[in-house]
Amino acid sequence: MPLSQIEIVHQDAALLVINKPTLLLSVPGRADDNKDCLVTRLQENGYPEALIVHRLDWETSGLIVLARDADSHRELSRQFHDRETEKAYTALCWGQPELDSGRIELPLRYDPPTKPRHVVDFEQGKHALTYWRVLERFERHCRVELTPITGRSHQLRVHMLSIGHPLLGDRLYANPEALAAHERLCLHASMLSLSHPHTGERLRFDCPAPF
Structure with a gap:
């Protein structure tokens, strides 16, 4: 390979x-x-x-x-x-959020009946926290920066869906319009910061989104 x-x-x-x-x-x-x-x-x-x-x-x-x-x-x-x-993602989301930034704190769990989807569940879900910020607005969608504080599976996708702004091209969670708006899931890990495991030096890597 x-x-x-x-x-x-x-x-x-x-x-x-x-x-x-x-x-x-x-x-x-x-x-x-x-x-x-x-x-x-x-x-x-x-x-x-x-x-x-x-x-x-x-x-x-x-x-x-x-x-x-x-x-x-x-x-x-x-x-x-x-x-x-520290991690940050760049995404394209459907629609226009009223605010320019915010936080989403909703517990998530895996949903076997609709696998591999995850859902918000206030009783059995695990704590999940995401910060979001609008970077650019277009006619029918926005470019956003997403910062996950926790690392739950599908966290960013489900959290943005929960506030009415699914990610473009998301075959699991997008509505038909958002799905048809792009040929791929518009979610890209654009920044990663960590400490070097040998030296302890703080490292930061940036990688612009291809969409």
Whole structure:
């Protein structure tokens, strides 16, 4: 499996920062036809030591970090767990929010009857918090910056849907108009900041959205 279409944003002895393309899994899926993924491509093409630290959804593009040794993996995983990393996403959302920024604090859970969807659930859901900010307004949609404080599955997609502004091209959550407005899910991990696992130096990576 080739490394084509995968941009290495940064690499050193401890870590790799990759610009993951859309429609590529972060890790292998359970089915035999879902084995092609980012970590496998890296491991089979010059980075056999690559270890996944966190994930991006199949359709989400952008910045993702992998460790190159066990100690770095342990430290980077701890930073994500303890919310010492900073992440920002760029997205296109349907409609026009009344305000220019806000916060969404709604608990989320996986919904087996509609898998792989997630839903807001005030009784069984896990705490989830997202900040959003309008970057640019167009006739029928907006470009927004999304900052997740928690890291729940599908958090940004469900939170924006919950305030009436689903992401363009979202096959799981968008209404027909928002789905038809773009050929891909318009969600991109555009900023990632973390501390280097060996030196402690604070690093920041930026990757503009392709939409």
